[in-house]
Amino acid sequence: MDKNFQEEFMQITKFEPPLYKQRHQFVKDLVEKYRPKKVADLGCADCSLLRMLKFCSCIEVLAGLDICANVMQEKMHTLSPLPVDYLQPSERSLTVTLHHGSVAHKDPCMLGFDLVTCIELIEHLEESELKKFPEVVFGFMAPSIVVISTPNSEFNPLFPRVMLYRHPDHKFEWNQAQFQSWALETARCYDYSVEFTGVGHPPTGMEKVGFCTQIGVFVRKYPPTGESVQCEKPTEAVYKTVFKAVYPSLKDEKYLQNAVISEVIFTAQIIKHRLISKREEYGDDPERKSKFQPSMDCFSDYLGKLVLEKNMEPFVSGNEVYIPLATIFSFPKVSRLCGTFEKLCKLIAGKVTLSSDGSAVMFNIEHENEEN
Ligand code: SAH
Numbered sequence: 001m002d003k004n005f006q007e008e009f010m011q012i013t014k015f016e017p018p019l020y021k022q023r024h025q026f027v028k029d030l031v032e033k034y035r036p037k038k039v040a041d042l043g044c045a046d047c048s049l050l051r052m053l054k055f056c057s058c059i060e061v062l063a064g065l066d067i068c069a070n071v072m073q074e075k076m077h078t079l080s081p082l083p084v085d086y087l088q089p090s091e092r093s094l095t096v097t098l099h100h101g102s103v104a105h106k107d108p109c110m111l112g113f114d115l116v117t118c119i120e121l122i123e124h125l126e127e128s129e130l131k132k133f134p135e136v137v138f139g140f141m142a143p144s145i146v147v148i149s150t151p152n153s154e155f156n157p158l159f160p161r162v163m164l165y166r167h168p169d170h171k172f173e174w175n176q177a178q179f180q181s182w183a184l185e186t187a188r189c190y191d192y193s194v195e196f197t198g199v200g201h202p203p204t205g206m207e208k209v210g211f212c213t214q215i216g217v218f219v220r221k222y223p224p225t226g227e228s229v230q231c232e233k234p235t236e237a238v239y240k241t242v243f244k245a246v247y248p249s250l251k252d253e254k255y256l257q258n259a260v261i262s263e264v265i266f267t268a269q270i271i272k273h274r275l276i277s278k279r280e281e282y283g284d285d286p287e288r289k290s291k292f293q294p295s296m297d298c299f300s301d302y303l304g305k306l307v308l309e310k311n312m313e314p315f316v317s318g319n320e321v322y323i324p325l326a327t328i329f330s331f332p333k334v335s336r337l338c339g340t341f342e343k344l345c346k347l348i349a350g351k352v353t354l355s356s357d358g359s360a361v362m363f364n365i366e367h368e369n370e371e372n
Contacts (some may be wrong), residue, residue, distance in 0.1 A: 015200050015212070021214055022199035023149055024049050027117050030217070034145060036114030042103050042137070043121030046075050054079065054096060062096045063109070067168045069100040069242055076243045089248040089255040096247075101239030104129040106140045108235050113143045118148065120213070123150050123170045130171075138190035138218070140235075146192070146218040148183070152176055154209045155202065176210045183216040192218040250337070260337050260347045267331050268323045268361040275314050275321060276365065314360075322360040 015022065031039065035058040041049050046066030066072045079096045089187055100109060103121070116137060125133060137146055149170055153173040156162045165173050174182070180196055188195040198211025250256045258326060312327040330342050338344040345358070355362050 038113045040113045064098045093249040093251045094247040098243035099239035104132040107239040149215045152214040155212045319366040321363045
């Protein structure tokens with residue numbers, strides 16, 4: 001290879017963004033397109049793809065599998081919920097689980113997934129494992145979509161330093177025809193369709209070598225099998241669960257209740273504050289006491305509208321301020337969280353001080369008056 005050529009290739013083979021990022025972005029785009037709820041990443045290594053996927057709002061179940069527990073465990077803590085996840089629980093539920101085991105073995109924990117990703121995995125499999133792999137993934141797991149990526153050996157001559165394989169643990173590297181014939185046969189056998197693409201474009205004029213990473217996207221042709229059919233696949237658990245994180249979610253009554261209580265108290269406090277300031281402004285003069293007249297800020301405007309239109313007026317009696325629950329419920333954030341007024345009442349019962357008939361949040365303002 002002459003020097004100019006080699007220099008050119010050196011530049012070509014430095015992908016921007018790096019190839020692993022392009023592969024992960026490819027999966028992310030696929031997730032955005034098909035919106036799967038349950039995704040399993042086989043050969044998940046340091047969990048970097050899972051870490052990216054946990055931010056995809058459609059995903060409720062994420063699972064990783066690898067034969068090497070150490071590589072998974074090194075960074076698995078980065079899949080745990082952060083303090084902010086507890087402070088602001090998400091509307092969706094999310095469970096992330098990591099399993100230690102081989103793609104050559106079936107385990108019931110891998111049933112029910114919509115998307116299964118195998119990124120740069122198959123070339124690490126021994127011949128015996130590769131033989132069993134299609135039956136495990138396409139026959140047993142049988143997700144709607146499977147993505148398989150693997151190096152394209154036709155691209156290797158463009159890497160100046162690659163002698164045989166790109167990585168010492170690779171057991172083989174296929175050219176495009178080899179990968180496509182394996183993928184087509186697998187798809188035919190298990191009733192999937194497959195389309196080929198890739199990431200890492202070849203240099204201009206050398207398009208024939210194909211993408212640096214070749215990718216097959218398999219889509220199941222037959223409709224989803226129901227739970228009952230899955231139960232007909234009895235297999236013993238063979239994988240070992242090494243990590244499980246259940247993210248706080250508003251679907252969990254405990255977190256929903258906390259969120260609703262905070263929002264109710266926050267909304268009621270603001271209304272109370274506005275009410276007290278108006279009273280100070282207009283004193284007790286009944287003529288001048290404006291009931292939430294239009295003002296420059298939208299909260300007061302909204303409150304004013306409620307009071308005028310729906311007669312849901314907060315009021316002061318002695319040292320107590322009463323904010324009707326109906327007023328609080330009509331605030332979009334509160335109603336979106338609770339869904340129904342009945343649910344609001346149920347969630348705050350015993351947790352927020354209410355008037356004796358339970359229709360209003362009650363605050364004692366004795367000390368606030370003293371301070372003023
Ligand atoms: N998918 C990752 C890393 C691929 S490296 C990424 O996109 O970056 C291949 C991974 O497959 C390694 O972590 C290796 O431990 C794992 N692996 C190899 N044989 C396996 C098997 N039989 N079952 C499950 N994982 C396997």
